[in-house]
Amino acid sequence: MAxxxxxxxxxxxELxxxxxxxxxxxxxxSESGPPEGPVLVVRHRRALRRLLWRPGELGLARGWVAGELDVEGDLYTAMERLVAYGAGMPGSLTPRDPKVxxxxxxxxxxxxxxxxPAPPAEEARRRGGLSHTRRRDRAAISHHYDVGNDFYELVLGPSMVYSCAYWGEPDGRESLEDAQRAKLDLVCRKLALTEDTRLLDVGCGxxxxxxxxAREYGARVTxxxxxxxxxxxxxxRIAEAGLTDRIDIRVQDYRDVRDEPYDAIASVGMAEHVGEVRYGEYALRLHRLLRPGGRLLNHQIARRPEPGTSYxxxxxxxxxxFPDGELSPLGTTVAALEEAGLEVxxxxxxxxxxxxxxxxxxGRLEAEWERAVALTSPGRARVWRLYMAASALAFEANRIGVNQVLAVRTGPDGASGLPLRTRTWN
Known part of the structure; x- marks a missing residue:
């Protein structure tokens, strides 16, 4: 018997x-293991060969994207069990250990x-050189975002917002569109937008x-x-909404914006692409683009600080x-903004x-799985399913977080222009 x-x-x-x-x-x-719960399916021995040549997460990822590894049953439960199991691995084990x-x-x-076999076609192919140059950043962004707007519509829904929504109830009973609208409005209120506001949306999606x-507050937006x-x-979308006189969309790097000053800047889900080596430059550039009294809203995923850990x-x-993506701790972000002259x-x-x-x-991806595969590729759909499900668990377990940091470029007299009770967002 097999x-x-x-x-x-x-x-x-044994290991x-x-x-x-x-x-x-x-x-x-053949099957082995507990009879209840999710099943890890190893469809081909190639998955094991990938692990031999690239032990750890990358080998597993390649097997998953290629369809050589799969999970039957609840994916969240399977990942929770695997994370807990991996956490129990003896820390003393190394590749030279006789047991290994x-x-x-x-x-x-x-x-x-x-x-x-060769890595799946969905894997980013990066050439040598320094990370976070303009050319390499363009390639990284294209790898992630230029996979088809129809695919993103399927996953994100009509709101087409690719950052976390703002929910009113812990069970998330309201619609995704309502929760995304609430997040957009929260950002606008924190920035105190009016018809006189000139807003820069960095990473506008x-x-x-x-x-x-522009529609709800009358702001002029770049x-x-x-x-x-x-x-x-x-x-x-802007043309269909009749807002071309209020909004200008550019294909441009934040380092190349020169038409300051702006009254407000929103950076939502973009700073994760900046990189530690560029973060000081990023903060300084945003400071210079703001007028005195102008506000910055920086919405960013954060990794928990661990000494000696790469971000x-x-x-x-x-x-x-996210090729070249980096997640800095919240404290690193706050420090960089303050060092640039902004007041958090x-x-x-x-x-x-x-x-x-x-x-x-x-849920949206799984409900429209066949269409998602047709819009991209089986491998790409598998990438998005795994990374979004794993990310959900990471946020829920407090392994990573996300924060909105409101900062201001104070005037020469130190005035911030903010109300005494900031959380009124006026």
């Missing part, structure tokens, strides 16, 4: 010292000696904030993005989702809101 699943789970349990938490089914039809070396030899016997700011597909989509995103997200006046954590939002996006 026994590949039993051999594989026994190998993992980790505890029972594997998922049932496993392998390409020969014996495990790798056994895995070679299961996987076969052939090298793995598909134009949702720009449209809301939106910038590095994605040509986003810009074309935003311009079409680069995980290997899977770096290769398949308010910080609001909205971590739980992102978990609710991501679960809605995953």
């Amino acid at each position: 026994d590949t699943a039993l051999r594989l789970t026994s190998l993992v349990e 980790f010292g505890s029972p594997f938490p998922l049932r496993v089914r392998t390409w020969d039809g 070396r014996a495990g790798l030899r056994a895995l070679t016997g299961l996987a076969g000696a052939l090298p793995p 598909w134009g949702s904030l720009a449209i809301h700011a 939106g910038i993005t590095l994605s040509r597909e986003q810009a074309a989509y935003a311009r079409k 680069h995103v995980d290997a899977f997200i770096d290769r398949y989702v 006046r308010d910080v609001e954590s909205i971590r739980e809101h992102y978990g609710l939002t991501l679960r809605r996006w995953v």
Whole structure:
């Protein structure tokens, strides 16, 4: 009888010292593990060869994107169990550990000696050189955002907002569109937009904030993005809304904006692309673009501070989702803004809101799975499903957070122009 699943789970349990938490089914039809709950499906031995050549997250990611690994049952439950299981791995194990070396030899016997196939086509192909140059940033943004506006419509819904919504109830009973509208309005109120406001929307996406700011508050908006597909989509929406006289969308790097001063700047979900080496430059540039008394709203995902930890995103997200993405701790962001001369006046954590939002996006993707695959590719749809579900769990478990930081460029006399009770947002 075929026994590949039993051999594989026994190998993992020997290495980790505890029972594997998922049932496993392998390409020969054999199964092993607990009878209840999600099933980890290893469809082809190529997945094991990928792990041999790239042990850890990247090897697993390539197997998942290629469809060689899958989960039957609830994906969230499967990932929660795997994260908890991995956290229990002995910290002393290294590639030179005799137990690890014996495990790798056994895995070679299961996987076969052939090298793995090439990485899936959805993996970012980056050339050498420094990260966060203008050219490399353009390529990174294109990899993530230029995958088809129809696909993003399917996932994000009519609001076309690719940052966390702002929910009124913990169970997220209101519609995604209402919660996204509430987030856009929160940003506008924090920036105190009026008909006299000149707003710069850094990383404007598909134009949702720009449209809301112009339509609801009368603001004059300049939106910038590095994605040509986003810009074309935003311009079409703006024309249909009759707001071309209030909104200008540019394909432009924030480092190249020269038509200051602006009364307000919104940077929502963009700073994660800036990079630690450019963050001081980013903060200084936004400071210079603001008039004295002008406000900045910086909405940004944050990693929890850990000494000696790189702030680069995980290997899977770096290769398949956000190339060169980095998540800095909240304190790093606040320090950079203050060092640039801005006064930080308010910080609001909205971590739980992102978990609710991501679960809605995953639900939309799963409900329209066949169409999503047709709009992009099977691999791309699998990338988005895994990264959004994993991100939802990370926010819910407080492994990462998201914060809105409101800062002001004070005038020569130190005046901020903010009310004494800031949370009134007037």
